[in-house]
Amino acid sequence: MAAAETYPDDLKYHREHDWARVDGDEAVLGITWFAQDALGELVHFEAPTQGSHVSKDSSYGEVESVKAVSDVIAPLSGEVLEVNQSVLDAPETVNEDPYGAGWLLRIRLADPSEVDSLLDADAYKQVLADQ
Amino acid sequence: MSQTLLQTPLHDRHVALGARMVPFAGWEMPVQYEGVIQEHRAVRTDAGVFDVSHMGEVEIEGPRAHELLQSLLSNDLDRLGSGDAQYTLLTNERGGIIDDLIAYRLTDFRFLLVVNAANRDTDVRWLKEHEISGSDVRDVSDEYALLAVQGPNAIAKLGLETATQFTFAEERIDGIECMVNRTGYTGEDGCEVLCMAEDAGTLWDAVLAHGVTPCGLGARDTLRLEASLPLHGNDITPDTDAISAGLGWTCALAAKDFTGSAVLRRVKAAGPARKLVSFVMEEKAIPRQGMPIEGGGEVTSGTHSPMLDLGIGMGYVPADRAAVDTELVIDVRGKPRRARIVKRPIYKREG
Numbered sequence: 001m002a003a004a005e006t007y008p009d010d011l012k013y014h015r016e017h018d019w020a021r022v023d024g025d026e027a028v029l030g031i032t033w034f035a036q037d038a039l040g041e042l043v044h045f046e047a048p049t050q051g052s053h054v055s056k057d058s059s060y061g062e063v064e065s066v067k068a069v070s071d072v073i074a075p076l077s078g079e080v081l082e083v084n085q086s087v088l089d090a091p092e093t094v095n096e097d098p099y100g101a102g103w104l105l106r107i108r109l110a111d112p113s114e115v116d117s118l119l120d121a122d123a124y125k126q127v128l129a130d131q
Numbered sequence: 132m133s134q135t136l137l138q139t140p141l142h143d144r145h146v147a148l149g150a151r152m153v154p155f156a157g158w159e160m161p162v163q164y165e166g167v168i169q170e171h172r173a174v175r176t177d178a179g180v181f182d183v184s185h186m187g188e189v190e191i192e193g194p195r196a197h198e199l200l201q202s203l204l205s206n207d208l209d210r211l212g213s214g215d216a217q218y219t220l221l222t223n224e225r226g227g228i229i230d231d232l233i234a235y236r237l238t239d240f241r242f243l244l245v246v247n248a249a250n251r252d253t254d255v256r257w258l259k260e261h262e263i264s265g266s267d268v269r270d271v272s273d274e275y276a277l278l279a280v281q282g283p284n285a286i287a288k289l290g291l292e293t294a295t296q297f298t299f300a301e302e303r304i305d306g307i308e309c310m311v312n313r314t315g316y317t318g319e320d321g322c323e324v325l326c327m328a329e330d331a332g333t334l335w336d337a338v339l340a341h342g343v344t345p346c347g348l349g350a351r352d353t354l355r356l357e358a359s360l361p362l363h364g365n366d367i368t369p370d371t372d373a374i375s376a377g378l379g380w381t382c383a384l385a386a387k388d389f390t391g392s393a394v395l396r397r398v399k400a401a402g403p404a405r406k407l408v409s410f411v412m413e414e415k416a417i418p419r420q421g422m423p424i425e426g427g428g429e430v431t432s433g434t435h436s437p438m439l440d441l442g443i444g445m446g447y448v449p450a451d452r453a454a455v456d457t458e459l460v461i462d463v464r465g466k467p468r469r470a471r472i473v474k475r476p477i478y479k480r481e482g
Contacts, residue, residue, distance in 0.1 A: 040163065041166050041167060043168075044442075062464070065435075066434055066437070067162070067349055067352075067434075069417075069419065
């Protein structure tokens with residue numbers, strides 16, 4: 001079942017509907033409730049390979065629903081340490097739990113100061129309200 | 132964005148059910164209620180209902196209605212008795228497909244055509260341009276609503292008797308007078324129910340009360356693609372012909388002449404240069420309309436199959452590479468992805 005709409009306070013957000021959970025020099029990345037709801041049930045995640053580099057504000061992969069394809073934008077730059085295998089196997093995990101089991105990548109940050117440019121939950125909610 | 136979208140008589144009910152409404156062929160239509168995959172499965176395992184009131188209904192009446200339609204439609208109306216329906220094509224001079232539709236023989240002098248929403252105006256204009264004295268063409272779309280009730284339990288849930296596919300009858304569903312057509316676009320058993328527009332809400336409520344799941348256009352597309360049923364505008368168009376599309380069986384080339392039939396006979400005799408095939412992905416990827424197929428060809432429809440949990444699609448390939456089990460390579464946004472041609476339909480329920 002789809003999750004209820006939430007934007008947790010402990011995450012940082014990118015206006016292209018991505019989130020980051022920063023922990024020291026690593027971060028876990030995913031897409032927001034709004035993004036998964038707009039797409040509908042996900043059926044495919046085209047992921048970058050482990051060890052590749054993702055760049056802030058650039059696409060690092062694609063998520064697809066039955067009807068649509070969307071680029072996934074990296075909120076931060078870094079090296080891919082891990083791709084979430086359970087999302088590759090069962091993409092609907094993103095719909096069920098976008099901030100938990102439905103995370104997409106774990107990266108090692110190239111430049112931790114980039115975090116300062118991300119939005120907090122209230123600012124991201126304002127982005128959604130302004131759309 | 133300034134264009135005003137048309138609404139079916141059930142619009143408010145869709146909104147009340149929480150449907151996501153999208154523009155489609157000039158109409159504001161439900162693409163999904165709960166979710167495409169869930170609705171798709173409901174039709175494959177139980178019963179689902181689609182509001183397809185956006186589709187067009189055209190009546191052709193008169194002593195020469197039959198003659199007019201025999202000259203414009205590809206299939207042979209003489210194979211239809213009263214109470215029979217037929218899948219047929221409206222063709223142009225080049226043998227291209229203006230629309231695919233279902234023709235119903237109401238009486239010997241009165242026929243009903245149910246046509247695609249996107250082609251309603253084109254079809255009506257074409258039919259009127261070719262009208263002959265003694266045949267009257269009328270667009271009656273606004274008078275009717277159309278519900279497709281599809282799935283293995285659809286007929287039983289509506290309290291109807293089983294009947295032969297491609298037949299129709301006047302029936303009552305919970306007291307509401309309707310024309311029940313044993314037709315559909317999902318590859319499942321079921322019917323398409325035509326009622327007066329003012330009865331649509333009552334009929335819709337009655338169908339839902341029988342435990343039928345409301346389904347949107349999203350599931351309609353995945354269901355028809357699993358069933359290898361072509362979509363006009365994607366897989367068949369005014370620039371593609373019936374022989375290349377594998378619809379030669381709808382063309383009565385031996386029995387009669389109709390618009391473009393001479394061209395179609397030549398294509399059939401020479402063999403088409405390319406053929407419409409159904410395929411499944413051999414790698415994790417979802418084919419989409421417009422993606423190139425290596426060696427010359429193009430995807431015309433693609434999606435994720437909820438039943439097979441694979442990417443599936445249809446597309447045109449060179450005729451000498453169109454055999455079942457032929458490997459295809461599809462360019463999925465720059466990445467080559469392997470696919471394999473399969474027999475139609477792509478998916479059919481066991482039993």
